[in-house]
Amino acid sequence: MTPLTLFWLASLLLLSIGIVGLITRRTLVGMLIGVEIMLNGAGLAIAAAAKCTGFSEVHGQLATLFVMGLAAAEATLVLAMILVVQRRFGKVTVRDISVIKSRTEA
Amino acid sequence: MDRIISQILSAIRAPLDALETMLAAWLPGQEIAALVAYALYVILIIAGGLIAIGSRNLVRAMMGLILTFLGVAGLYLLLASPFLAFMQLLIYIGAVGVLVFFAIMLTKNTSFGEEASFPKLPNIILGFLAGLAPLAVLGPIMIIAAPKIGERTYQATDTAELGRGLITFDLVPFELISIILLVAMAGAVFLAWRRPEARSRR
Incomplete structure (x- = not known):
């Protein structure tokens, strides 16, 4: 088993854990945690693929840095969306957020 | 004075040298140490991930998430990418962890919130x-069809090379991600902005 396979297995594990969290959680905050774990696995896979093969490792590490930046931007936006949903519905469980537009809400 | 200092230094250095030769004789190679470190970090990742997805208290879930991030940072160190490891600590634990904490606190969703009970069995x-x-699906494929690559020497990536890459071949993605971050920040402020008339209407 090459080092690349070991690192890829770790990132695959992160993907699986993130999917389980994304599906079993009932609030938006818990789902955000699952998404962050999955994005972390993606970055690890890219960095390992660039480091353990003949590919230029600088390219791979910069790609991982971009994934990290995207994850930070996504977390910011999701926080704002969670705030809006909380203000409008009073709760952030995904089961209760099924109304896109209603007359009663200003 | 100089003689005394040099004597003290040599007295300190002698046991360190002995320790180094002892360690070099004890470890048959760096592979076993690397495997032990890998196992340790993967255990961190699994434990943190299980806490993150299973805990009924969202603050504890966030601590599990941070444990997972720490494990991945260790894997980056094992990959001889120290800059990525520090960026993992800064961006994920520093920024994303604090954002998740804000999200938990602003929705009053701690130990007695909607996550307090276990989900239904079909969902699990x-x-x-x-x-x-x-x-x-991917695991066996990964093990069977792993690319056969020759041995590579694992030297730490030069951070200056990363910086040089950011201003040459990755200049456009670098600028794009700064725009994305700006748009995300402005969008977050716009979304969370409570307009004065809306407040007075309530």
């Missing part, structure tokens, strides 16, 4: 099925 089964699917 479906979740684990969906999580095991990529593990069952």
